[in-house]
Amino acid sequence: MRKWLSLTAVVTATAALVLPGVATAAPAAPEVRWVACPADVASPGLECGTLSVPLDYREPRGRKTEVMISRLASENREKRRGILFTNPGGPSEGLTFPFLLKALGMPQSVLDAYDVIGMDPRGIGYSSPATCDLTDEQMALGSVPPYAVTPADVRKRAEEVEKIAEQCLRSSTADELPHNTTANIARDLDSVRTALGEEKASFLGYSYGSYLGSVYATLFPKTSDRVVIDSNLGAGGWDVEGGRMFARGVEDTFPDFAKWAAAHPEHGLGSTPDQVRAKYFDLAARLDAKPSPEGVDGQVFRLLTFTGLYATGDAAFAKMAARWKALDTGAPLPPEETPVVPRVENLLSGRLHVICGDSEWPSSVRAYERNVAVDRVRYPMFGAAAANIYPCAFWPKPVEKQVRPSGRGPANVLMAQNERDPATPLAGARTTRRAFGDRAAMITVDQGGHGTYVIGKNKCANDAVTAYLLGGPRPNDTRCAAEPRSAAE
Structure with missing residues (x-):
């Protein structure tokens, strides 16, 4: 059960004296060493390479660290316009992401226009992997905190x-911990751009990748070309307030599922959306008191509901409803394929390096008790989880000031955002939009789920982003209407 929970949570879920992005002395130009892709990364058409970059960009001639990149090269050199960096979020491994985007339906015109580049961020996957020596029990805690039923739960956590x-x-x-940050990952991207001989680079990132894209565009306004950031974190990235935003996202997104479940009485979850919402609180309380035979307690139930809202449509909602029904009636849980998540310990450790090193988190346990008490009332479905305490509370102070989006630079940032997103709600995306000012425009889509471009299947949004990536003018702020989705989505 603990192993299963850790996998569920995983898939869900420092002061520099120089200008950001600018080294104190020019090091030798980096070079990519092309190598065979690791066996679990190898995909048709995908190439892999390694690059040596400064561990600390304030000391460019000092100690190095190694990052691994992947490339899905354009096969149409006449239409090629450059390179497109990609990031799937997390922070997590990104080497297979170019191939995954192709499999998900990225337009051929975009694949022709760019060499699509993936990268394992420093400290994660095949890029100088970090460790915190996490035990199985600690890995079961996952990345998203558990729901704090009482103040004592915050202290225990x-x-x-x-x-x-x-x-x-x-x-x-x-010793790598202070330097495995989003700002340095952005600097690594620009080192890759230089190593590949490109004057500029475009960027497409989702979820945490939206913050990486914001930082990249802020640190390197002159060498960033087209920047598309999707399912957007707030202006502070995954900081203490970004984590609390999960609660707002659940409240925004859950009504879509409640409406669907009320229209499908065969699941017995209620005949109105209000009754389905009441069923959520009833099940959570019952499972807090007595877990299911499979070991699903109230904490796991709330987390599974949170991650279950990442996808929308008949198939996704039916799957979650069936799980709810089994837990409600005491029947066995429906069989479910457990996702294969490689290198879980490194993924969780490397993620901590980044999110804890990006910004200074409150260090007082009392502060988290207060946040939990407030958000339990404000966002009762998930607030007492999202506001709970992270290891970041006990982290050293960052060695660099937090990088936030800046309005200084070209108007080259296009944001894509679902109006209802469980992990990166619209309210947070709007703070990033405001921080960029005239540099950015945002396409909002009347749909739920986590991920818009390619993933969300909304033609209005997809066409607008594709046209921009292909060199068209950046659109103004736009709202795309909802479109019917097939049962398979």
Whole structure:
């Protein structure tokens, strides 16, 4: 059960004295060393390479770290316009993402226009992997905190995550910890651009990747070309407020499922959306008191509902409704294929390096108790989870000021955003839109789920983003109407 929970949570879920993005001395030009792709990365048409980059860009001639990139090269050199960096979010591995985008239906015109580049961010996957020596039990805690039923739950969680932070600081990769940040990942991207001999680079990133794209566009306004950021985090990325936004996202997105479930009485979850919402609280309380035979307690139920809202449509909602029905009636849970998540310990450890090193988190346990108390009332479905304490509370202070989106630079940022997103709600995306000012425009789509371009299947949004990536003018702020989705989506 613990292993299953850790996989579920995974898939869900420092002061520089120089100008950001600018080295103090020009190091030798980096070079990509092309190598065979690792066996679990190899995909048709995908090439892999490694690049040595500064661990600390303030000391460009100092110690190096290695990052691995992938390339899905354009096969139409006449239509090629450059390179397109991609990031799937997380922070997580990104080497297979170019091939995944192709499989998901990225237009051939975009594949012709760009060499699509993936990268494992520093500290993650095949890019100098970090570790916190996490135990199986600690990995079961996942990336998203558990729901704090009482204030004592926050204090218990604090004891657990303080141990994790201490392990990170004692681990064999602790010396890399201050430098595995989003700002340095953005600098790594620009090093890749230089190594590939490109004057400029475009970018497409989702979820956490939206913040990476924001930082990249802010640090490198002169060498960023077309920047598309999707399912957007707020202006501070995954900081303490970004984590709390999960609760707002659940409240925004759940009505879509409640309406669907009310229209499908065969699941017995209620005949009105209000009754379906009441069923959520009833099941959570019952499972808090007595977990299911498979070990699903209230914490797991709330987390599974949160991640279940990432996808929408008949198939996704039917799957979640069937799970609810089984838990409600005491029947066995329907069989479910467990996702294969490689290198879970490194994924969770590397993710902590980034989100804890990007910004300074509150260090007082009392602050999290207050946040949980407020958000339990404000967002009752998931607020007491999203506001709960992270290992970041016990992290050293960042060695660099947090990078936030800047309005200084070209008007080259296009945001794509579902109006209802469980992880990156519209309210957070709007803070990024405001921070960019005239540099950005945002396409909002009347649909739920996590991910818009290609993933969301909305023709209005897809056509607008594709046209921009192909060199067309950046559209103004636009709202796309909902479109019918097939049962398979």
